[in-house]
Each structure stands twice: as structure tokens, then as C-alpha cells.
Amino acid sequence: MTTQQPVTARPAGRPRSEKAERAIIEATLDLIAEGMGVSELSIEAIASRAGVGKTTIYRRWSNKEDLVVDALATLKAPLPPLAGESxxxxxxxxxxxxxxxxxxxTRARCVMNVAMSEADRNxxxxxxxxxxxxxxxxxxxxxxxxxxxxxxxxxxxxxxxxxxxxxxxxxxxxxxxxxxxxxxxxxxxxxxxxxxxxxxx
Amino acid sequence: MTTQQPVTARPAGRPRSEKAERAIIEATLDLIAEGMGVSELSIEAIASRAGVGKTTIYRRWSNKEDLVVDALATLKAPLPPLAGESxxxxxxxxxxxxxxxxxxxTRARCVMNVAMSEADRNxxxxxxxxxxxxxxxxxxxxxxxxxxxxxxxxxxxxxxxxxxxxxxxxxxxxxxxxxxxxxxxxxxxxxxxxxxxxxxx
The missing domain is CATH 1.10.357.10 (Tetracycline Repressor, domain 2)
Incomplete structure (x- = not known):
């Protein structure tokens, strides 16, 4: 499990919850990268891989779709500042x-490919x-x-x-x-x- | 099952075998389009879907990989003639x-997406x-x-x-x-x- 991807900033002072959140995001990406389609992915499997309870996931994401969108978004770099001159x-x-x-x-590219190849189904x-x-x-x-x-x-x-x-x-x-x-x-x-x-x- | 895609030309005078070949190609594409990954695809499943015996497939393709490559190639248009002037x-x-x-x-695009998303695995x-x-x-x-x-x-x-x-x-x-x-x-x-x-x- 790596934590290289930038994760959306959260209010400070909640280190434990941030750590769990990162583990959940990484577990989601890992499972997709290992070939589990987005459709087959379950909150159970993610919780088990991340080493957290399902409640911890549901406290932050009300459904799988929200979680997958957040996880995929961590693979994208933020918009650069534009000078607005030239x-x-x-x-x-x-x-x-x-x-x-x-x-x-390769993992990030693989995840993105899998997710996009399922566009018709999701x-x-x-x-x-x-x-x-x-x-x-x-x-x-x-x-x-x-x-x-x-x-x-x-x-x-x-x-x-x-x-x-x-x-x-x-x-x-x-x-x-x-x-x-x-x-x-x-x-x-x-x-x-x-x-x-x-x-x- | 549609037969719109151009199929590689074969020697003339073998209509029955051509028909089987087309059915096999279409069965392969159908199964991929329905979400079966290339890795999970089997000659058994293709034969069953095409309504032919496994021998009919093996007479033409010695392995699944050859068949999938031929099937994917039918989704691509041939090179146009180039005048070579302008x-x-x-x-x-x-x-x-x-x-x-x-x-x-949509089926052709879906098949191509699935096949390409599995590039790392195949x-x-x-x-x-x-x-x-x-x-x-x-x-x-x-x-x-x-x-x-x-x-x-x-x-x-x-x-x-x-x-x-x-x-x-x-x-x-x-x-x-x-x-x-x-x-x-x-x-x-x-x-x-x-x-x-x-x-x-």
C-alpha cells in the first residue's frame, strides 16, 4: 500500500480518521488494480482489505459509487495555477x-483503464x-x-x-x-x- | 449476432467453413462485449455460443490468443489506398x-476497450x-x-x-x-x- 497520491485536504486535527480514509482509498484502488471490476467491488471487500470496519467506511461515504469516484480522483493531479497573461x-x-x-x-494507469472500460456498465x-x-x-x-x-x-x-x-x-x-x-x-x-x-x- | 464487420477474405469455394468462421468470430466478440474478460474466455464458451464443436475452432485457430487477435482485427478498417501525390x-x-x-x-467500442484495458494481463x-x-x-x-x-x-x-x-x-x-x-x-x-x-x- 503506497500513499503517494495526493488525498483531498480535510479539516486538520483528525489524524486517525485521515489515516483510515487513506487506507480505504488505497484498498479500493488496489482491488480495482488487481482486476476486480467496479461492479464486483463491495464495501465488505474494501473494509476487509483496508483493515477497518464497514461502519468506518459508511461514516465517510454513503455508497460505493461515492467512494470509487473519490478514489479515482486521487489519481488525477489538481489544476495548475494559470498566470492569465500569455x-x-x-x-x-x-x-x-x-x-x-x-x-x-502502472497501477494508476491500470485502475483508470479498468474504470473507464466499464463506462458502459456504470x-x-x-x-x-x-x-x-x-x-x-x-x-x-x-x-x-x-x-x-x-x-x-x-x-x-x-x-x-x-x-x-x-x-x-x-x-x-x-x-x-x-x-x-x-x-x-x-x-x-x-x-x-x-x-x-x-x-x- | 450481427455480421456487419468485414471478415478477412478466405479462399473461395468454402462457404460452410466461412459461415462457421464468422459465427466463431462473432461469438468471441459477443462474449467479450458482454463483459467476459479475455483471460476468462474459453474455447468451450466460444464453441457453445457459436453453435459449433471445439474441433471446428481448433481446425482454424490453434489457440485462443490467435482467435482473439483475428476477432479484434475484424473491428478495424483496412488501410486506404494512398495516391502518393499530395x-x-x-x-x-x-x-x-x-x-x-x-x-x-457500441459493441465494437466496448470490445476494444475491454481488450485494451487487459493489456497488462495479456x-x-x-x-x-x-x-x-x-x-x-x-x-x-x-x-x-x-x-x-x-x-x-x-x-x-x-x-x-x-x-x-x-x-x-x-x-x-x-x-x-x-x-x-x-x-x-x-x-x-x-x-x-x-x-x-x-x-x-
Missing amino acids: VRDDLIALMDVMRRESGNS PRLTERFFKRAIEPRRTAMRETIARGVATGELKSDLDVEMGMALLSGAMLWYGKWGPAGELPADLAERLVDQVLAGLAA | VRDDLIALMDVMRRESGNS PRLTERFFKRAIEPRRTAMRETIARGVATGELKSDLDVEMGMALLSGAMLWYGKWGPAGELPADLAERLVDQVLAGLAA
Whole structure:
């Protein structure tokens, strides 16, 4: 059991409960990583793996779905602060969060794959995870691109969704097909500059 | 059971065996789509679902892995013919194959997700599927981009891998986050033109 993932901040002064919470989150991720589908996962199995009673889990999460969404969210990095000046710099900051996740452990990648592959069977869970962990990033990127169109840094007729597809898609591609392990530190910057400049001579 | 997917051509004059083969392929895909992991899949279960004897399967595939690789490959469209003149036109043709797959049935997408989510557990199968269905496309795209660099249509200092990431990644993004159902008919063309021109004003 590792505790590398950032866990949502809780009110201070409750160290014992925080420790249990972390153990519950890690147990949930471990079970998914070991091949237990989200559908098969039970509060019993999680409690047993975490070494806590079911009551300890129910005190914090009223159902399995809430717990799984929280557990998955710990695998995602928080939004970076954006300076709001150069659109190029803000795009690099946003892309770099995606790049750094490529260095996530095999366990984290496996969990995310399993959870996403069950999207058809757990649409509500997927939707809630999306709202919690994905949508804020997409909103930030959409707003940054729209700002670039407004300030004249980007083409005036740019389709904002297509801009998102080019930037996020490229990083998605590197995460899927690129070299194993963490992607090169300067990748976000090179990628943004290439997307801005285009491929044509 | 549907038979919409293209099945690899076999020597003519063996209609009965072709029909059995198609039933076996469809049974394999059905079982995966219904949530049976590739690891749990058995020749027994496939034979039973296809309504054939195990011998009929073993006559054609010596093991489950071969069968699953063949079954997954039927979900991928063949490489388009490339004119080899305008790099832009060839890139559009290559991207359009990816676009058309976005119109694949939910079943096809689900099967592919399940199979890929098990990559860690079945590395050999994933590698063989990759060689069979993915690598030829990537080679064609890599060669087309390299040709563009050589002819001067693309920037002389272009990183070919990054060009692939921008083009394929964007279509990957639309497949994942874009509108449900088949993507717009002109998307490949718009996307290639946007990648070539860049986003910067």
C-alpha cells in the first residue's frame, strides 16, 4: 500500500480518521488494480482489505459509487495555477499536468483503464468522475483558447473544440503510444509550440 | 449476432467453413462485449455460443490468443489506398479511416476497450494485435509525414513522431470526447488543414 497520491485536504486535527480514509482509498484502488471490476467491488471487500470496519467506511461515504469516484480522483493531479497573461504559457501549464500523469504508476494507469472500460456498465459513476476530475481541466483549456482568440494570439476563426482536440489529443497520444515512463520534461512546451506554428512549411 | 464487420477474405469455394468462421468470430466478440474478460474466455464458451464443436475452432485457430487477435482485427478498417501525390490528401485519407471507426457500434467500442484495458494481463496478445492492426497504419502515416518533410510540403525540421501525435491524437480525442455516433464527414479534412496551418494568428 503506497500513499503517494495526493488525498483531498480535510479539516486538520483528525489524524486517525485521515489515516483510515487513506487506507480505504488505497484498498479500493488496489482491488480495482488487481482486476476486480467496479461492479464486483463491495464495501465488505474494501473494509476487509483496508483493515477497518464497514461502519468506518459508511461514516465517510454513503455508497460505493461515492467512494470509487473519490478514489479515482486521487489519481488525477489538481489544476495548475494559470498566470492569465500569455496564452502560450497557460496552455503549456495545462498540458504539463497531463504530461506528468503519464509518469503515474502502472497501477494508476491500470485502475483508470479498468474504470473507464466499464463506462458502459456504470454510466453514472463515469459521469460523476468526469465532472469531478476531467471537466474542470477542459473548461480551463477551453477558456484559455477562447482568450487567445479574443486577444489575437490565436487565429480569429479558430474552432475552440478543434484547438482542444489538437492539444489534449497529442498528449493523449504520447501517453498511449509514447515511450514508457514519464514523458520528457519539455514535451508540453514543444508540443504547444508545434501546434501553434503548424506543420506546413 | 450481427455480421456487419468485414471478415478477412478466405479462399473461395468454402462457404460452410466461412459461415462457421464468422459465427466463431462473432461469438468471441459477443462474449467479450458482454463483459467476459479475455483471460476468462474459453474455447468451450466460444464453441457453445457459436453453435459449433471445439474441433471446428481448433481446425482454424490453434489457440485462443490467435482467435482473439483475428476477432479484434475484424473491428478495424483496412488501410486506404494512398495516391502518393499530395501529402495533405494522403493524410486526410489516413485520418478518415480513424474517423469512420468512430461510427463503429457500441459493441465494437466496448470490445476494444475491454481488450485494451487487459493489456497488462495479456501483453503478448496486445502486442500481436498492435502488429496486425495498428502498426501498418502508423507506418503509413509516418512515411507520409516523412515524405512531406522531404518534398518541402512540411517543415524541414518537423519531428515526425510529433506530427503523428498531433494528427492521430486529435482524432483519438474526437473519438473519446467528441459527439456520440459517427463524426462529421469533413472532420478529417478540417483537422488536417488545421494541423498544417497551426493555431497561432
